Amino acid sequence: MGLPTQTVSLHPDQVVELERHLSDARHGINNHLTLISTAIELIRRDPSAAERLAHTMVDRPQLIREELMRFNRAFDEAFGITRQ
Numbered sequence: 001m002g003l004p005t006q007t008v009s010l011h012p013d014q015v016v017e018l019e020r021h022l023s024d025a026r027h028g029i030n031n032h033l034t035l036i037s038t039a040i041e042l043i044r045r046d047p048s049a050a051e052r053l054a055h056t057m058v059d060r061p062q063l064i065r066e067e068l069m070r071f072n073r074a075f076d077e078a079f080g081i082t083r084q
Contacts, residue, residue, distance in 0.1 A: 002082035010078060018078050025071035032060045032067070 010018070039053040076083065 001084065004080045008079050014078055018074060021071050021074035025067045028067040029064050032064050036060055
């Protein structure tokens with residue numbers, strides 16, 4: 001991983017943009033986790049719904065990873081971090 005070797009300064013506009021990326025990631029992840037939690041509660045109440053709800057939840061971990069990676073890319077770009 002290539003980390004900056006000198007102090008990194010961010011313009012206020014860059015901080016606003018980075019905060020927006022973080023807010024978007026939080027919002028997206030919370031939505032996915034809410035869907036998973038709701039599906040689990042529905043399955044507790046009606047176990048026969050498990051198969052139908054599993055189709056709704058199966059892609060959520062990947063979508064959460066994608067949300068995190070989008071924020072990670074914005075963070076790395078803002079601070080000049082390179083990944084190999």
